[in-house]
Amino acid sequence: NAGVTQTPKFRVLKTGQSMTLLCAQDMNHEYMYWYRQDPGMGLRLIHYSVGEGTTAKGEVPDGYNVSRLKKQNFLLGLESAAPSQTSVYFCASSPSGLAGRTDTQYFGPGTRLTVL
Amino acid sequence: AQSVSQHNHHVILSEAASLELGCNYSYGGTVNLFWYVQYPGQHLQLLLKYFSGDPLVKGIKGFEAEFIKSKFSFNLRKPSVQWSDTAEYFCAVNIPSGGSYIPTFGRGTSLIVHP
Numbered sequence A: 001n002a003g004v005t006q007t008p009k010f011r012v013l014k015t016g017q018s019m020t021l022l023c024a025q026d027m028n029h030e031y032m033y034w035y036r037q038d039p040g041m042g043l044r045l046i047h048y049s050v051g052e053g054t055t056a057k058g059e060v061p062d063g064y065n066v067s068r069l070k071k072q073n074f075l076l077g078l079e080s081a082a083p084s085q086t087s088v089y090f091c092a093s094s095p096s097g098l099a100g101r102t103d104t105q106y107f108g109p110g111t112r113l114t115v116l
Numbered sequence B: 001a002q003s004v005s006q007h008n009h010h011v012i013l014s015e016a017a018s019l020e021l022g023c024n025y026s027y028g029g030t031v032n033l034f035w036y037v038q039y040p041g042q043h044l045q046l047l048l049k050y051f052s053g054d055p056l057v058k059g060i061k062g063f064e065a066e067f068i069k070s071k072f073s074f075n076l077r078k079p080s081v082q083w084s085d086t087a088e089y090f091c092a093v094n095i096p097s098g099g100s101y102i103p104t105f106g107r108g109t110s111l112i113v114h115p
Helices: none
Strands: A004-007 A010-013 A019-025 A031-038 A042-051 A054-057 A065-067 A073-078 A087-094 A111-115 B010-014 B019-021 B032-038 B045-050 B056-058 B064-068 B073-078 B087-097 B100-105 B109-114
Touching (some): A004 A087, A019 A031, A019 A087, A031 A073, A042 A065, A042 A073, A073 A087, B010 B019, B019 B109, B032 B073, B032 B100, B045 B056, B045 B064, B073 B087
Parallel strands (some): A010 A111, B010 B109
Antiparallel strands (some): A019 A073, A031 A042, A031 A087, A042 A054, B019 B073, B032 B045, B056 B064, B064 B073, B087 B100, B087 B109
């Protein structure tokens, strides 16, 4: 049982390049999330998904796209990377007991992205 | 907009000192409250959570938190910290949004414990 995994762990991009971050969970969770963590800003929600085939915008969605084609995977895409997207990206998942009200989130190890 | 406020951004303590980290939220409905911890170089993990019943919640590693509904607060406490408690601590609230419950995190508190 690996929990939540993220690939890659580190990546350096040049401005304008594109990339996709992959998140996978093996706990059969319904909900998945992408966050970015910046110094002094805490965790900010980028996009989330409440089930296979559904996605929704979070607090800071601009410049990112997501897809949830399979229940266990949640992809985060950057179409044209900008230096402002330099950050640590965390994926999380949670079950949907009681419609998510009491859910604990399970986090992946993070991806450190630098955009030059 | 609903929000979660953590008052202390950086806390430095010596071992055996007592700890209290503040957390306030702005949502007026039924809430579910969490504290997560991120040890250096690791991912976030649950420390404790409250969703009903006894407002004093005990978590792992000797941590506890008290939910005070009238003050919209969920402060984290530990009577005697250890060097290994050095970490970043995040308060979070699951808030209803479009039929789902979406977590909202505070900005985090960085705790450094000197041996």
